[in-house]
Amino acid sequence: LTLVLLSSCVNADKHWNDWDGSSGSGGDSLSISGDTIPGLISLTISPENATVDQVLNQTKQITYKVMGQFVSGQQDLTSKATFLTTDTTLGYFNKATLIPTKNLGGKTTVKAYVGSKGVSTSLTLRVTTSVVDPGVPKDAATLFKDPCTGGGVIKVAYPEAGAMVPPNLADFTVMWVDTASDLWELSLKSDTVDVKVYTTETKHQVSRSVWQLLAFSNLAESLKLTVRGVKQASAGQCTQSSTNLVAIGPTEIKGGIYYWITAPDSAIMRYDFGQTEKKPELFVGEKSLGYCVGCHAISPDGTRLSFTDDSRYGEVMEVKTKKWFTTRGKRELATRVTFQAFTPDNKYLISSDQGKMSIRDGASGKTLSQLNLGGPATQPEISPAGDALVYVIPGDQWGGLYFIAGSIAVAPLSGATVGKPKIIVQGNFTQNNYYPSFSPDGEWVIFNRAEGRNYSNPEAELWVIKATGGTPVLLKRANQGKTLGNSWPRWSPFIQQTEGRKLFWFSFSSIRDYGTLLPNNTLGVDDRIHQIWMTAFDPALAAAGQDPSYPAFWLPYQELKSKNHLAQWTKKVPVVQ
Numbered sequence: 001l002t003l004v005l006l007s008s009c010v011n012a013d014k015h016w017n018d019w020d021g022s023s024g025s026g027g028d029s030l031s032i033s034g035d036t037i038p039g040l041i042s043l044t045i046s047p048e049n050a051t052v053d054q055v056l057n058q059t060k061q062i063t064y065k066v067m068g069q070f071v072s073g074q075q076d077l078t079s080k081a082t083f084l085t086t087d088t089t090l091g092y093f094n095k096a097t098l099i100p101t102k103n104l105g106g107k108t109t110v111k112a113y114v115g116s117k118g119v120s121t122s123l124t125l126r127v128t129t130s131v132v133d134p135g136v137p138k139d140a141a142t143l144f145k146d147p148c149t150g151g152g153v154i155k156v157a158y159p160e161a162g163a164m165v166p167p168n169l170a171d172f173t174v175m176w177v178d179t180a181s182d183l184w185e186l187s188l189k190s191d192t193v194d195v196k197v198y199t200t201e202t203k204h205q206v207s208r209s210v211w212q213l214l215a216f217s218n219l220a221e222s223l224k225l226t227v228r229g230v231k232q233a234s235a236g237q238c239t240q241s242s243t244n245l246v247a248i249g250p251t252e253i254k255g256g257i258y259y260w261i262t263a264p265d266s267a268i269m270r271y272d273f274g275q276t277e278k279k280p281e282l283f284v285g286e287k288s289l290g291y292c293v294g295c296h297a298i299s300p301d302g303t304r305l306s307f308t309d310d311s312r313y314g315e316v317m318e319v320k321t322k323k324w325f326t327t328r329g330k331r332e333l334a335t336r337v338t339f340q341a342f343t344p345d346n347k348y349l350i351s352s353d354q355g356k357m358s359i360r361d362g363a364s365g366k367t368l369s370q371l372n373l374g375g376p377a378t379q380p381e382i383s384p385a386g387d388a389l390v391y392v393i394p395g396d397q398w399g400g401l402y403f404i405a406g407s408i409a410v411a412p413l414s415g416a417t418v419g420k421p422k423i424i425v426q427g428n429f430t431q432n433n434y435y436p437s438f439s440p441d442g443e444w445v446i447f448n449r450a451e452g453r454n455y456s457n458p459e460a461e462l463w464v465i466k467a468t469g470g471t472p473v474l475l476k477r478a479n480q481g482k483t484l485g486n487s488w489p490r491w492s493p494f495i496q497q498t499e500g501r502k503l504f505w506f507s508f509s510s511i512r513d514y515g516t517l518l519p520n521n522t523l524g525v526d527d528r529i530h531q532i533w534m535t536a537f538d539p540a541l542a543a544a545g546q547d548p549s550y551p552a553f554w555l556p557y558q559e560l561k562s563k564n565h566l567a568q569w570t571k572k573v574p575v576v577q
Helices: 002-008 208-216 539-543
Strands: 029-031 040-046 050-055 065-070 073-076 082-085 091-094 097-100 106-114 117-132 153-158 173-177 183-189 193-199 203-205 222-231 234-241 244-248 256-263 267-272 281-285 296-298 304-308 314-318 339-342 348-353 356-361 367-371 378-382 388-393 407-414 422-425 432-438 444-450 461-466 487-491 496-498 501-510 531-537 563-570
Touching (some): 040 106, 065 106, 082 091, 173 222, 256 296, 296 339, 296 563, 348 378, 378 432, 407 432, 422 461, 501 539, 531 563
Parallel strands (some): 050 117
Antiparallel strands (some): 065 073, 183 193, 222 234, 256 563, 296 304, 378 388, 432 444, 487 501, 496 501
């Protein structure tokens, strides 16, 4: 119940209207209509601007007192006062006593009124806890002195400093590098939580209950992450990391992704963000089908999946039954496909192969017509409203999996009819632009850029541009460098809001290190493991020509030996019958 309330009451305090239309604080008096005690001039409330610490799994009740100011002096009006809190997820009042919600911190405003007179004050609820891993001395906390002096510096390997993560992230693991210590203190702290973890490992996976405390107590806020280390035999010196900020998203991520594994065996996996206790599942794969599966598309509503088989023919499947709309072997009904995308109503598939683009039936997969776009075309993607097509004009006539000098074009789309295209990103022989995708509001196109080939280019970077054209913006924070193979970006279909600003999420594949668990930088370029990463995107910053991205986080529970690409999003992940 708490989590349901939380998801619907983000930042409720910031949107509550004070009785007099102003923003009350401290002992400010407020007025509403209604009767008042004769002679009452104003009210005060105590405790004022309180911060209350609570231990995890325990609650500390807070009793308030209201005093009335009369010409003759003060009177205790607590018994006549009505109390409320502007964020009901944090607790409820029993007369003058606030009963806090168990295991939830936060900031709110407490209000009390007597007749038409009112008063308000701020309240911060802070939850504290310590976690001692198995094998760690129970007095471990006493070995860490303040301030931490001497020793070296600990490097936090994951998460990346400044990353934003959704509150329903299934796996939040912190990793660090320190060869001087054998006991560590991990601190995750904000105004509303104070969590300390003591461990003898250089990594720690935060438990589900502790993560829910951290995340839902800090929606649209940030945590301060610090690691300290000591040598137990000589605990006089302390090694410490810098303090990194980890931002928490304003609300949960919904929907799911279907991503493509190219090694060790080709397969399409899927992950449901609404079922965070479950790991990614194998949906279809080479071992079960008897042939390779490749570049895939999932319909926006999650009901249909299309992918390319070992002969480069497009197959269409009903997701909930895993039954074929197409019939393997009947090649007269099939179309050779390299890239493809469903229209929002599932009526059509727009497909490309060898520089040619076609309209196919969204169920049978049968080709209905060829598109004439005035030249070669590949990598189609369709806007969320279904009214525009974005695609790549390859710099050669081949336009298959590999090409160079790609330009990005946008064309109006109405059903199966495509209008005159407009080039929004011009390519050349030192600048290849590819893998475009519309943002969930249709206003932005994210794409890749690299010199040379498009497919699996280790120097691929993420860029974004207005769908109508303009100056592209480099997603520097998401890229984290030019040799990490940041490729195949795709948007989550949902738009989040935080304090009146839009917030998007997108995924991409990357050969960056996943902390210390996947040290890609120690491998040869061709041996590095592509994994799916995600990050948040602020379109207001993009509109101002600034980097709109955050440092990325790793999609939970991926197999660290599988090469993962092309995380296609859908609004729902149907259960297979």
